[in-house]
Amino acid sequence: MLTLYDTTLRDGMQAEGFALSVADKLRVARRLDQLGIRFIEGGWPGANPKDEEFFRQMPGMTLNQAEIVAFCATRRAGRTAAQDPMLAPVVAAGTRWVTVFGKSWDLQVTEGLRTTAAENLAMIADTIAHFRQQGKRVLYDAEHWFDGFRSDRAFALATLQAAQAAGAEWLVLCDTNGGTLPHEVSEMVAAVQEAFPTAALGIHTHNDSGLAVANAMAAVEQGASMVQGTVNGYGERCGNANLCTLIPNLQLKLGYACLPESGMRSLTTTARQISELVNLAPDDHAPYVGLSAFAHKGGIHVSAVQRNPRTYEHVAPELVGNDRRIVISEQSGLSNVLSKAASFGIQLTKDDPACREILQQLKTLEQDGYQFEAAEASFELLMRHGVGDRPTWFTVQDFQVHCHQGAGYEITRATVKVAVKDSEHLTTAEGNGPVAALDAALRKALIAFYPAIASVHLTDYKVRILNSDAGTAAKTRVLIAFSDHQQRWTTVGVAENIITASLRALLDGLEFGIRRTVLG
Ligand SMILES: [Zn+2]
Structure with missing residues (x-):
């Protein structure tokens, strides 16, 4: 079983145009829990009032299986972890797990932190040890790890050594700038495997080269057992590894267990609900979960797909909860209407004339800009109207x-x-x-x-x-x-x-x- 770690609520929040209220952050967390994500990074306690409030309200939320994680940097240079006021709110946030991120790249240590390599190692070790003493379990995010390894191999490995020795249970290798290529990821993860044969490794990739998903897959193939990413690939610049692509690739193509089957079948709904919550238009052409991912148009494709879907589909859409859409025929639309009606407890059969009327009205309204994906109550009223079960209350x-x-x-x-x-x-x-x-x-x-x-x-x-x-x-x-x-x-x-x-x-x-x- 691969461990899934979602950072939509932290790294995803860095995306341009991305805004979430505290209530919506809690809703996203609940959706991710229902999907079957193991770790949900909630934010950086103390970094801003919204994250603070999220962690205040979070204990009131019952989750099925997910674990909310608090995120923070290592202590600042030249003071102890206990004295660093940045770390106190992280302890107070009350999560069982904390993700600490630290520097792996000599350039970032001298230019970014303006400190020494030795102090950087001490910062990693002290911070993790401090959280361990407070009874927390720790994941270590090695920021810029691949750039660090390219620049100074021994130093990059030493940072992981410091984290592991201080009690971090996961070592997560981050391609923070998103510039690494899959074959480099393979080589470098293999080198870490060799140096830390017993460590549990994670991978955190960014999409600046369009390779976030491919890089995460390369790391998994080399033995990484945790993948980090965001729903719909939200994240700063070009985004993070898109979990809605990565998860089906790993599970359906490579046979790595990620989600229970029911979770996999709710992937499309989750992707769309979260895009509504964050108020960003969903990408219709997204792999697996996009509206067009299994849409067939044009005579030859359609007739071939109707004979055998495998002619133009790499996987069956229902595996990820998506639908095959035959654009020129109403057949698939009808079955949607029927399955929706059943879910609302409305009696409707295929031959019922009301069925076609509802479908027609749905099409007209969608043309007008209506979208019922996230407005099920309006859709239910529309259907009830179609079957003559909509009394006029006022x-x-x-x-x-x-x-x-x-x-x-x-x-x-x-x-x-x-x-x-x-x-x-x-x-x-x-x-x-x-x-x-x-x-x-x-x-x-x-x-x-x-x-x-x-x-x-x-x-x-x-x-x-x-x-x-x-x-x-x-x-x-x-x-x-x-x-x-x-x-x-x-x-x-x-x-x-x-x-x-x-x-x-x-x-x-x-x-x-x-x-x-x-x-x-
Ligand atoms: Zn990141």
């Missing part, structure tokens, strides 16, 4: 939003006219923004009829601008997450006007909440 007949802003004040007020059970209600409410004001005004009208709506609240709000080359005529896609303490659901709305898009998502969310509480 109708918004009119709405207005006013924003008043002046020196030192800002007020947003929404007015809605809602029809509920044969009566009309005009309500007004204020909020700290247009969505909050609309939400409050709607609730005022609905709560007398559906009191349980009081427990439904908005937990997240995300906006993405589609076809942004169209400037202000661009469409806006809004995703809103709701929770009623028992269940969480997400809805989507699309419109050119951001308020209209938000209202659509909001209405779906409230309808879903009412439906849940009234119908159970």
Whole structure:
């Protein structure tokens, strides 16, 4: 069994355009745990308030099997580990495991740290020994290890020796600049194997040469038993090793056990959910998990694939939870609709005319910019509508939003006219923004009829601008997450006007909440 180590929440956060709230970091961690990742690097306790908060909230989260790891640098030069204020928050974070990273490259020691080789070795050893004394288990990340080995072999090996002797249980070789080639990785990992025959080795690669996955595989072939990477390859510059490519390569191609089969089958969903959480458009052409990874277009391919999928597919899409998409036929779409319906408990068969209608509507909406991947509640409502199981709980007949802003004040007020059970209600409410004001005004009208709506609240709000080359005529896609303490659901709305898009998502969310509480 290979050990998987995810650093999406630490190295991945370095990616341009990547932002995660603390709540979303916790959600990502939960997804990774469900996937079957063994180690999840949560961040650097004390480095910024967000990481601090993550580690504060983390103990409240129950995980199936994963271990959250705190990350930090070695102590600073010229002081003891116990005196270094940077290390105290790492101990306080309360994780069982700590990853310490240290310098392996003489250039980094003299130019970066401006200290001596001997002091660098002491920094590695002292820091690890300090954490060991606090009862922690330690992974050692050897930063720039491959560049270090090229520059001064003996010194690079000495850093690993210092880490191992001080009690590090894993020695992780990092290609921090991402410039190493697979055959060099093979040679250098083999040299480490020879020098440390009993050590557990890990590999951490970056994609600056487009080789992060290939380099990690080369290291595994030489005996490394831990791979580090990020979901969708997020990371600074060109990214880290993409676990969504690396894991299937190792398990399906080379026979290294990485994930249980159920985890492997949830890989595609995980990749897409995490891209939604981090609010970065998913790469449709990503290997294994991309929307187009198993899409077939053009007559000859399609007929060959229909006869035998192996003609144009290197693996079966279902192994990684992806779908074969025949672009010119509706057949695959139909089966998607059917399997989704089953998962919502909706009775639907292939010959049911409602099935084709739902599919048609789905296509039109997707053309308009809707995406239901991360908005299952909206999709469920759409399907229920198709099969005639969508009662009208309320109708918004009119709405207005006013924003008043002046020196030192800002007020947003929404007015809605809602029809509920044969009566009309005009309500007004204020909020700290247009969505909050609309939400409050709607609730005022609905709560007398559906009191349980009081427990439904908005937990997240995300906006993405589609076809942004169209400037202000661009469409806006809004995703809103709701929770009623028992269940969480997400809805989507699309419109050119951001308020209209938000209202659509909001209405779906409230309808879903009412439906849940009234119908159970
Ligand atoms: Zn890195």
